[in-house]
Amino acid sequence: MQIAGAVAVVTGAAAGLGEATAQMLAQRGARIAALDLSAPPGTPSETWLPLAANVISPDEVDAAFDTTVRTFGRVDIVVHCAGVAGGFRLIGKQGPVAPERFNHVIDVNLRGTFHVLRAAAWHMSENQRADTENGVIVTTASIAAFEGQQGQLAYSASKAGVTGMTLPAARELAQYGIRCATIAPGAFETALTTDLPTDLQDQLTAAVAHPRRLGRPDEFADLACAVITNEMLNGEVIRLDAGARLAQR
Ligand SMILES: NC(=O)c1ccc[n+]([C@@H]2O[C@H](COP(=O)([O-])OP(=O)(O)OC[C@H]3O[C@@H](n4cnc5c(N)ncnc54)[C@H](O)[C@@H]3O)[C@@H](O)[C@H]2O)c1
Numbered sequence: 001m002q003i004a005g006a007v008a009v010v011t012g013a014a015a016g017l018g019e020a021t022a023q024m025l026a027q028r029g030a031r032i033a034a035l036d037l038s039a040p041p042g043t044p045s046e047t048w049l050p051l052a053a054n055v056i057s058p059d060e061v062d063a064a065f066d067t068t069v070r071t072f073g074r075v076d077i078v079v080h081c082a083g084v085a086g087g088f089r090l091i092g093k094q095g096p097v098a099p100e101r102f103n104h105v106i107d108v109n110l111r112g113t114f115h116v117l118r119a120a121a122w123h124m125s126e127n128q129r130a131d132t133e134n135g136v137i138v139t140t141a142s143i144a145a146f147e148g149q150q151g152q153l154a155y156s157a158s159k160a161g162v163t164g165m166t167l168p169a170a171r172e173l174a175q176y177g178i179r180c181a182t183i184a185p186g187a188f189e190t191a192l193t194t195d196l197p198t199d200l201q202d203q204l205t206a207a208v209a210h211p212r213r214l215g216r217p218d219e220f221a222d223l224a225c226a227v228i229t230n231e232m233l234n235g236e237v238i239r240l241d242a243g244a245r246l247a248q249r
Pocket of ligand 1: 011012013014015016017018035036037038053054055056081082083084085108112140141142143184185186187188189190191192193
């Protein structure tokens with residue numbers, strides 16, 4: 001899929017990995033629907049459409065995609081970055097953790113991804129392009145899907161769910177000329193990690209093989225662009241972690 005001239009929906013576009021991806025896709029000539037809880041900054045223009053939607057709500061996600069299609073005519077690319085961390089322990093000082101803590105992480109990260117996937121697939125299936133590429137969907141998991149640390153039970157479950165949806169989605173959507181792949185990042189320099197206490201940040205960096213540092217959001221965006229432009233990438237979960245393997249805690 002060529003990026004120049006394509007229409008891309010980027011979720012979580014107000015910050016971190018989503019913001020970097022929206023900017024890189026815009027620099028490479030895509031028109032961007034930038035979606036977040038509050039509409040990301042920037043004046044609406046012929047190439048930039050800021051949208052507010054909570055991915056927990058299928059209605060809000062559908063409405064954001066409908067607005068994108070009304071404004072730009074179609075959707076070719078989706079990079080879904082909206083997500084939350086939401087760590088907790090099963091056993092707290094007051095007793096077992098409140099189920100709502102688990103539900104919220106699953107609602108945003110797993111159900112939210114499903115809501116974006118279904119809207120993206122539907123609108124891309126309506127594309128009738130001359131080449132065989134009608135759409136590319138990039139979702140975001142985490143290496144915590146594979147080696148979740150203590151306290152990451154809900155986060156790991158939600159991200160393992162995202163990795164589990166990738167191949168069945170790619171297989172089903174193949175008939176419509178739509179590809180679907182997932183990036184599983186290690187620790188990247190965004191609010192998700194820089195809000196952590198310094199000792200936890202140091203532990204995350206210590207788990208990295210080389211280069212021993214947090215990833216930069218533009219390095220995530222760069223891989224998202226590679227997935228979009230490389231037709232052979234489909235149904236795959238790609239670790240982007242500089243060889244990191246998370247420790248127990
Ligand atoms: N930063 C990392 O180290 C890292 C590592 C692995 C995976 N990830 C994943 O990458 C994705 C992006 O994370 P980030 O580091 O850029 O975090 P971030 O907090 O910087 O950005 C996340 C964005 O998602 C938005 N968002 C949160 N809940 C939302 C909702 N319900 N509806 C719409 N938007 C919502 C936030 O407002 C925010 O702008 C997340 O899915 C995260 O789990 C990040």
